[in-house]
Amino acid sequence: MSDYQNPRSPESSHREVGHREEHGTLETFPDPGLPEHKSRMADRDPKASKRGERQVATLFGLSVIGTIAALVVYFVIPPDGTTAGVRLSTLSLGVAIAFALLGIGLGAVHWAKVLMSDHEKVDERHPIASDAETRAGAIAELEAGAKDSGIARLGVLKGAV
Template sequence: MSTHHTSSDITTTNPAGTPERFNDPGIPEHRSRMADRDPKAAKRAERQVVVLFVISILGTIGMLVAYFAIQPDGTTAGTRNSNLALGLGLFLSLMGIGLAAVHWAKTLMSDHERSEERHDQRSPDEVRVAAVTALKDGAEDSGIARRGVLKGAVVTALGLFPLTIAVPLIGSVGNDWDVSKFRHTMWKKGTRLATDPAGRPIKASDVTIGSVVHVVPDAPEEERRTHHWITEKAKSVVLIVRLDPADLKEAEDRKDWSYNGIVAYSKICTHVGCPVALYEQQTHHLLCPCHQSTFDVADGAKVVFGPAKRPLPQLPITVDDEGYLIAQDDFNEPVGPSYWERLK
C-alpha cells in the first residue's frame, strides 16, 4: 500500500487501485512530565543526572589510578586483578555518561513532538535562519545554560573520558613490540607431548587409529601454574591424530615428521585463531567451529573449505627410547593467523 502525505490529509491506494482519502490525525496530544509541572521534580532530576556524570568522572579517575597502581606482576592472579580494575573503571565511566544522557533527555530536555512539511533540500535563507534560532531555543529549553552544576558535570565527564583510551595507548608505546616472539613456541627438540589439561605424557601406543588427542608441551606441575607458561601455552596447543599410514599424503620433505600414521598439527586456525577441534574420522577433516574453515589432516592439513588461506602448521614428531611421543623441533612457521611482518 502506497501513502502520499499532504498538509491536511493522507491519500492511500488500496489493493484494487482505488484511491482512498482520510484526514491526517496529526500529532498526538502532548503529555507533560512531572519535571515539566513541578520545579522540585525538575531539580531532583537535575541532581540525579549530575550524580550519574559524577559516577562517570570517578570511574575515569579510578581507571587511570588502576592503570598505574595495579600493574600485572607476571602471575595469572595479578593479570586478572589488573584487568578487573581497568574494566570496572571503564564500565563506570561509560555507564555514567550513557545513563546520564538518557535520563537527561527523558526528564529535562524538551520532548515536544514537531513535524514539518517536506521541501527542497536547500532551504531558503530565512528558513535556515529560523532553524538556527530553533536550535538556540532548543539549547535554552534544555536548561544547560542555567544549570551550572549540570553543565560542569557533563563537560568534566566528557573531557575526562578520552583519557581512558589515550593513557593506555600512550603507555603502550614503550612496550615490547618484538614480533619475532610470534614465530616461536615452547616446543623444542625432545619435548614430550602431554595431554591437556592433565599434563600426562603420552605414548604412541596410547593413540589408536581414528583417535584425536589434544596435547601441550610436557612441563612440571609447578611450571604449568605460572602465568608465563599459561600465556605461552596459547601458542603451543597441538592436536594429534592417528591415521592408517596408507591414507597419508606426505610431502617428500615431511615424510619423517609423522610416526606410524600419527600426525600433529597446530590447534590454532590460520584464519583468525579459533581452536580447531572438530574431527571427522571418515573424511579426515578438521573443522574450525568459528567460520567453518576445514583442513584435510591426511593431506598436510591443507584447506579444503572456508576462509582460511594457509594449512595448519605441522609439528614434527617422533618417539623417545621409552616410546613417548616427542617433538623433533618447533613448528617450521608461525602458528595462527596472519600478522604484520609475517613472511609466509
C-alpha cells in the same frame, strides 16, 4: 499485469486503507503525525525539576568517579605477568571504565527524558549556494591546483581522489 497500484499515485488517493488479499499487508496508511506532548512532573513541579537535576548530576559524578578509578587502577595495579595479576588488572580496569561509561550514558538519557523539552522546532534556513561569480572563481582555483599538482596525468591518484 498486476492489479496493484502505487499507493502514492493520485488515482489511488481515494481508496481506503485495507489489506491486500495476496499478502495480508496494509496497502497504505494515514500519516499519524507527531505524538502529543506528555506533561512531565519536572515541567509542572520545580521540586521535581531540581530532583531530576540532582539525579543527572549524580550520574555524571559516577562517571567522573569511574574515570578517576580507571586512572588509579591503570597506574596502581599493573599486570605483573602472572595470570592472576593480568586478570586482576583487566577486571579492575574494565569495571572502572564500565562505571565511567555507564554514568555518561545513563546521565545523558535521563537528562533527555526528564529535563529537556520534547517540543518539535523548525529552523528555517537560507539557501546555502553561493553566487555564480564565487563558484566560477572556486572552480578556476581548483582547476589551477589540479594542473599545478599534475594529478591529471597520474591515473591511480586521480581515481583514488
